Amino acid sequence: MKKYSLIILSIVFSSIIFTGCGNVNGEQESSDSIAAIVYNTLSEGEKAELANDKPDGDGKVERKVVTKEIAQLTDKSYDGKEVYAVTFKVKDNNLLGDITVYFDGETREVIGRGFRE
Numbered sequence: 001m002k003k004y005s006l007i008i009l010s011i012v013f014s015s016i017i018f019t020g021c022g023n024v025n026g027e028q029e030s031s032d033s034i035a036a037i038v039y040n041t042l043s044e045g046e047k048a049e050l051a052n053d054k055p056d057g058d059g060k061v062e063r064k065v066v067t068k069e070i071a072q073l074t075d076k077s078y079d080g081k082e083v084y085a086v087t088f089k090v091k092d093n094n095l096l097g098d099i100t101v102y103f104d105g106e107t108r109e110v111i112g113r114g115f116r117e
Contacts, residue, residue: 030105035059038086038101041110046099051089059086059101066102066112073112078104083111 039047039057052058064085066078073079084103090096100114 031061034061034084034103034105035086037108038103038110039088041101042088042099046088049090049092049099051091057088059088061086064102071100071102071112071114073102075111078102078111085114087114 035057036055038059039055042057047057050057062085063082065080065082066073066085068076068079084105086101086103088099090098096116099116101110102112102114103109104111
């Protein structure tokens, strides 16, 4: 009986560890693919401004609430909604600032761009 309890405990513990590791990798792959999709929507001029020469522009992906005060939205229904914000560092961010693109993860479409000063 003690042997079976130890085996069951080992299986449960192992499954918890492997499940947790799987989620982290899935989230990272998702962020990488979002950054790559958004990078491909940048104009050649915007790509030339980037501080990084990586094929995906090394965009930082995070969840943010987008509003019409911080972004030019292609669809006003997104005003006040939480979406992905992908920020690309530029070489001279003192002039206009970094490039931020807002992305809907469900429709997989760009829904706006952050204002640059």
